[in-house]
Amino acid sequence: MGGERSLACGRGIGLNGPQTLGNSAFFWVVWAIGLALMIALPLLASRYQIINASNILISSILAMSLCLIWGYGGILSLGQASFYCIGGYAYGIAGINLIQSSGNTELAILAGIIVPVGFAAVLGAMMFYSRLQGVYVAILTLVVSLLLGLFMRQTADPFYAIGKAAFGGMNGLKPAGAGDPGVPPLTFRFAEYSWVFDGRGIGFYWLTLAIVVLVYLGLRWLVNSSFGYKLIACREDLDRTETMGYDIRLIQLTVFCLSAAIAGLSGALYTAWGAYIHPDGFSVAPNILVVIWVVVGGRKDLTSVVISTMLLSWIALELAPYGEVSLLIQGLILVVAMLIAPDGIVAQFGAFIGRMIARKPRIAPNSWKEKIA
Amino acid sequence: MKSVEQTREGKVSILEVRDVRKYYGGIHALDGLSMDIKKGEVHCVLGPNGAGKSTFFKTLIGTERPTSGRIIYNGADITRLPAFRRVGLGLSVKFQNLRLFGDLTVGQNLFIALRRTHRVADIAEQTEVLLSRIHLLGAENRLMRQLSHGEQQRVAIAMSLATQPQLILLDEPTAGLSVEETRLVADIIANVNRHGVTVVVIEHDMDFIRSLNGHVSVLHYGRLFAQGSFDEIAANDDVRRIYLGAA
Amino acid sequence: MDIWGQIISYAYQYFDNAAFLALSAIGLILIYGMMGVINMAHGELMMIGAYTATFAYYAGVPVPIAIIFAGIVTGVVGVIIERLIVRHFYNQLLSSLVVTWGLSLIFTQGMLMIFGPSAKNMPTPFGSFSVGEFSFGIYRMVLFAVALLLIVGLWALFRFSSFGTKAQAAIENPTMAQALGIDTRRIYTLTFGLGSAMGGIAGAMFAMTAAVSPFFGQAYTPLAFITVVIAGGANVIAGLVYAVAYLAGIQTLTVNVFNQYIGYISIMAAAFVALLVMPTGISGFVERRRVRAMQR
Numbered sequence: 001m002g003g004e005r006s007l008a009c010g011r012g013i014g015l016n017g018p019q020t021l022g023n024s025a026f027f028w029v030v031w032a033i034g035l036a037l038m039i040a041l042p043l044l045a046s047r048y049q050i051i052n053a054s055n056i057l058i059s060s061i062l063a064m065s066l067c068l069i070w071g072y073g074g075i076l077s078l079g080q081a082s083f084y085c086i087g088g089y090a091y092g093i094a095g096i097n098l099i100q101s102s103g104n105t106e107l108a109i110l111a112g113i114i115v116p117v118g119f120a121a122v123l124g125a126m127m128f129y130s131r132l133q134g135v136y137v138a139i140l141t142l143v144v145s146l147l148l149g150l151f152m153r154q155t156a157d158p159f160y161a162i163g164k165a166a167f168g169g170m171n172g173l174k175p176a177g178a179g180d181p182g183v184p185p186l187t188f189r190f191a192e193y194s195w196v197f198d199g200r201g202i203g204f205y206w207l208t209l210a211i212v213v214l215v216y217l218g219l220r221w222l223v224n225s226s227f228g229y230k231l232i233a234c235r236e237d238l239d240r241t242e243t244m245g246y247d248i249r250l251i252q253l254t255v256f257c258l259s260a261a262i263a264g265l266s267g268a269l270y271t272a273w274g275a276y277i278h279p280d281g282f283s284v285a286p287n288i289l290v291v292i293w294v295v296v297g298g299r300k301d302l303t304s305v306v307i308s309t310m311l312l313s314w315i316a317l318e319l320a321p322y323g324e325v326s327l328l329i330q331g332l333i334l335v336v337a338m339l340i341a342p343d344g345i346v347a348q349f350g351a352f353i354g355r356m357i358a359r360k361p362r363i364a365p366n367s368w369k370e371k372i373a
Numbered sequence: 374m375k376s377v378e379q380t381r382e383g384k385v386s387i388l389e390v391r392d393v394r395k396y397y398g399g400i401h402a403l404d405g406l407s408m409d410i411k412k413g414e415v416h417c418v419l420g421p422n423g424a425g426k427s428t429f430f431k432t433l434i435g436t437e438r439p440t441s442g443r444i445i446y447n448g449a450d451i452t453r454l455p456a457f458r459r460v461g462l463g464l465s466v467k468f469q470n471l472r473l474f475g476d477l478t479v480g481q482n483l484f485i486a487l488r489r490t491h492r493v494a495d496i497a498e499q500t501e502v503l504l505s506r507i508h509l510l511g512a513e514n515r516l517m518r519q520l521s522h523g524e525q526q527r528v529a530i531a532m533s534l535a536t537q538p539q540l541i542l543l544d545e546p547t548a549g550l551s552v553e554e555t556r557l558v559a560d561i562i563a564n565v566n567r568h569g570v571t572v573v574v575i576e577h578d579m580d581f582i583r584s585l586n587g588h589v590s591v592l593h594y595g596r597l598f599a600q601g602s603f604d605e606i607a608a609n610d611d612v613r614r615i616y617l618g619a620a
Numbered sequence: 621m622d623i624w625g626q627i628i629s630y631a632y633q634y635f636d637n638a639a640f641l642a643l644s645a646i647g648l649i650l651i652y653g654m655m656g657v658i659n660m661a662h663g664e665l666m667m668i669g670a671y672t673a674t675f676a677y678y679a680g681v682p683v684p685i686a687i688i689f690a691g692i693v694t695g696v697v698g699v700i701i702e703r704l705i706v707r708h709f710y711n712q713l714l715s716s717l718v719v720t721w722g723l724s725l726i727f728t729q730g731m732l733m734i735f736g737p738s739a740k741n742m743p744t745p746f747g748s749f750s751v752g753e754f755s756f757g758i759y760r761m762v763l764f765a766v767a768l769l770l771i772v773g774l775w776a777l778f779r780f781s782s783f784g785t786k787a788q789a790a791i792e793n794p795t796m797a798q799a800l801g802i803d804t805r806r807i808y809t810l811t812f813g814l815g816s817a818m819g820g821i822a823g824a825m826f827a828m829t830a831a832v833s834p835f836f837g838q839a840y841t842p843l844a845f846i847t848v849v850i851a852g853g854a855n856v857i858a859g860l861v862y863a864v865a866y867l868a869g870i871q872t873l874t875v876n877v878f879n880q881y882i883g884y885i886s887i888m889a890a891a892f893v894a895l896l897v898m899p900t901g902i903s904g905f906v907e908r909r910r911v912r913a914m915q916r
Binding site: 018 | 434435436455456457460461465466468472474476477478481484485486488489490493532535536
């Protein structure tokens with residue numbers, strides 16, 4: 001009864017709801033087939049392709065973090081890669097220090113999530129509690145990211161080290177002494193059993209895929225929940241949301257921190273994948289790439305963003321041998337996408353398919369007008 | 374209605390506005406406004422265009438901070454409280470330019486308005502109660518921006534009722550409504566007022582104000598110009614003059 | 621006596637920092653204040669200006685003409701960008717920001733393809749003078765003079781020319797301006813071109829102090845963005861002057877007491893403080909104070 005009623009209000013239950021495209025049985029069938037294909041990918045693809053596929057999956061987690069705050073929360077962060085990198089450095093530093101003593105990396109992954117959250121909490125509290133919005137938040141997040149990059153670049157001096165991990169400046173994170181371990185792969189231990197997921201292995205690919213699925217389902221549930229509605233209300237009209245009694249500062253800070261946690265997780269996975277993290281991750285190019293994935297997909301829909309991230313990252317990989325052309329084309333794709341499909345190419349295509357299947361005109365939930373903050 | 378005015382003196386004030394000023398650059402939207410709103414009354418605020426009525430509401434609800442002055446609600450100074458805290462204390466507003474979530478459905482709009490004070494399980498029932506009060510039963514799944522202006526106006530009023538307020542600020546609740554709809558709004562106001570809720574209304578429609586049968590304040594150039602019962606105000610030559618002067 | 625040298629050194633650094641901020645922000649803030657667009661490709665326009673000036677210089681063109689030429693080229697590029705792309709994103713602050721950021725990527729990578737990553741150099745003219753044991757480059761003061769010249773020029777343009785009057789009308793009330801027969805679209809295009817040209821001139825000036833590479837602009841944009849954000853858009857010239865004076869002071873102080881990096885961090889912190897006190901930027905604050913004073 002309760003379920004029926006809440007559907008009658010046009011509200012979703014669980015994973016389905018008006019805040020996400022694709023709520024039909026047909027969608028979930030296609031989704032399951034897609035997932036099955038991705039699980040089976042190691043049977044079809046070469047080892048090298050699997051290694052790249054793992055990285056693409058990691059990127060899609062990062063893209064979902066921006067989709068959450070920008071697409072659903074209305075907060076444009078141009079420095080999303082900074083949380084990714086902070087998470088990466090935190091994982092690396094904690095991992096190098098703990099791998100020998102504890103033999104596992106659970107704490108390092110936790111550090112990769114918590115450190116960016118702490119950072120986001122401080123930055124977010126300053127911004128949202130002084131009620132900065134829109135372009136101010138966008139510029140400040142970008143500038144903070146660039147400043148962090150500037151800082152990490154000049155940490156070549158051995159002075160900049162935490163325990164056994166040296167920041168390493170332009171060379172990226174490295175062990176402080178000759179005998180110290182490098183950035184460890186993901187290592188889990190339970191009683192006397194231990195599992196190692198090396199970034200080049202198929203196990204790591206499957207693990208990352210599982211995390212992508214969990215983050216995706218978790219976010220779908222979140223954006224269709226009560227909190228999701230508050231988030232969307234904030235995106236549409238901050239003042240009106242506040243005059244319905246919601247503390248918009250807290251909502252914005254919460255989603256900012258959650259997004260930093262997801263970005264940090266993705267950065268920790270990246271560092272584990274490549275056993276490597278470098279200050280260039282704070283610079284303009286990685287930050288803009290995240291924005292490109294989200295814009296091209298359609299920032300107001302999670303599924304579209306994941307699809308576009310996978311496609312664009314794959315295109316970038318194919319173009320990588322040609323050098324600068326890769327980023328140039330990504331930039332062109334962004335500008336063209338903004339001109340022809342402001343709600344995202346994938347999302348508009350998805351809405352079109354949805355209409356074809358439903359065979360009746362329906363309004364896509366992503367047809368919001370841009371709100372100027 | 375002399376009786377309304379006579380009993381008014383002894384009543385407790387729910388809202389006291391003390392010398393409130395709001396300057397936008399050189400424009401003095403509010404220029405030393407003082408006013409009492411008594412608990413349980415229907416209070417109409419009139420005034421020519423640019424008299425500062427909407428700014429007055431915004432400083433009351435907290436989306437605008439007054440340049441100076443104090444606002445006291447139930448005896449507590451709320452001048453510096455953020456808007457959401459005032460709403461938590463029982464204030465509620467319907468803005469002049471509705472500000473609904475146009476791309477959400479009616480049901481989703483009401484869900485957002487109801488969620489703070491209701492459990493999810495109760496919201497469907499509350500939605501039906503509110504929709505039946507504004508004669509829009511069964512409209513949950515319609516998109517907000519596809520509603521007519523009159524329907525949107527009614528939903529906006531319903532949303533201001535949804536937060537279980539003690540004091541409702543309605544900025545032009547009958548703008549764009551038909552005669553029938555206007556009568557419906559007057560009924561809604563009378564009904565919530567009967568349950569002890571104080572209602573403050575900004576209006577231009579004189580017939581509507583008369584039908585509310587409440588206390589009337591006239592703003593002019595950001596100050597309280599005149600106040601009294603509707604008949605007193607209607608008979609006031611100065612009030613007539615400023616209206617004609619503004620027109 | 622070296623006290624004088626020290627004092628002059630601080631003053632010199634202050635004006636150097638101010639010139640840096642003012643030159644890199646002036647075109648950006650013009651476009652933001654007049655059109656509400658934050659042009660994320662501004663640094664890349666500076667880069668194009670720097671390349672143009674460098675090539676012109678090595679082709680034998682005298683330096684001042686090379687600089688003007690750089691301004692013209694970037695101005696034309698700006699007009700093309702506005703016509704083709706930015707036009708579609710007016711009144712969409714965040715979208716215009718994202719789309720111009722995409723442009724910046726295209727420009728950087730395009731230049732990288734054409735000219736490669738190797739840096740080009742122009743000699744710094746004018747040499748130096750010294751006070752006590754401190755030595756000062758004269759060109760840095762020329763930068764400050766040019767910054768001042770551009771600010772005064774901009775002020776005069778808005779104060780005295782018909783373009784300035786029309787532009788102000790178009791900003792204050794676009795519909796009314798259109799009704800009065802002002803071609804607001806043309807005004808916007810010209811404003812964008814003018815802002816871009818100023819970026820190009822700034823880039824050309826900086827080309828004589830820094831290596832010119834496709835990533836040239838990225839050295840200037842972070843501080844330029846902060847300058848614009850705390851200056852606000854309500855009064856372009858006053859906002860810029862106050863913001864630059866404030867930030868250059870903070871920067872000079874902290875760089876001397878600590879180091880370059882702490883200097884950047886302090887600018888960031890100073891920006892936060894300024895925004896806390898004045899959420900609409902300095903110019904919004906100044907504007908309110910001015911109008912209020914006039915009313916009294």
